[in-house]
Amino acid sequence: xxxxxxxxxxxxxxxxxxxxxxxxxxxxxxxxxxxxxxxxxxxxxxxxxxxxxxxxxxxxxxxxxxxxxxxxxxxxxxxxxxxxxxxxxxxxxxxxxxxxxxxxxxxxxxxxxxxxxxxxxxxxxxxxxxxxxxxxxxxxxxxxxxxxxxxxxxxxxxxxxxxxxxxxxxxxxxxxxxxxxxxxxxxxxxxxxxxxxxxxxxxxxx
Numbered sequence: 001x002x003x004x005x006x007x008x009x010x011x012x013x014x015x016x017x018x019x020x021x022x023x024x025x026x027x028x029x030x031x032x033x034x035x036x037x038x039x040x041x042x043x044x045x046x047x048x049x050x051x052x053x054x055x056x057x058x059x060x061x062x063x064x065x066x067x068x069x070x071x072x073x074x075x076x077x078x079x080x081x082x083x084x085x086x087x088x089x090x091x092x093x094x095x096x097x098x099x100x101x102x103x104x105x106x107x108x109x110x111x112x113x114x115x116x117x118x119x120x121x122x123x124x125x126x127x128x129x130x131x132x133x134x135x136x137x138x139x140x141x142x143x144x145x146x147x148x149x150x151x152x153x154x155x156x157x158x159x160x161x162x163x164x165x166x167x168x169x170x171x172x173x174x175x176x177x178x179x180x181x182x183x184x185x186x187x188x189x190x191x192x193x194x195x196x197x198x199x200x201x202x203x204x205x206x
Contacts (some may be wrong), residue, residue, distance in 0.1 A: 086171075106129035
């Protein structure tokens, strides 16, 4: 998945968020920060016809992200969202810097708990989300540098607690997965990034 796919994902998100307000019951935006744990994975290196396989050991990192979306008026338990995030799953013992920016489109569902006249959709709102992502992964060190642009998967589960009708606190678990291929100076490196994210943040409903 290359540059054209990035444009496609951006257009889909733009169309969804630009629809007339009357189609939506409730908009929301949130930001979160936490930790990212990337699983060790097989790594394949090929250079001048020589192929070698091994294990990549990734270091834990900070993860940050933002999301904006809407819950449907006719089906307030269902919604869509567009997200952007960032983390650095650097390989342990390596000088290479690895940066990942996932852009994802989510289909979401929530469950209203502790409903009242003030909180018609629940003061406590557990939710799940799943969708495709466009992952921009950059790796660089003194001898090797490339950027991978690939399709991946984003799965989330969390809960939002509203202090007021508009402001709340959220906690979230997120799983991302993407396969990556890097090429530079005749060398090719393939691996995958399966990452567990644990976040907390603020939510705004409008």
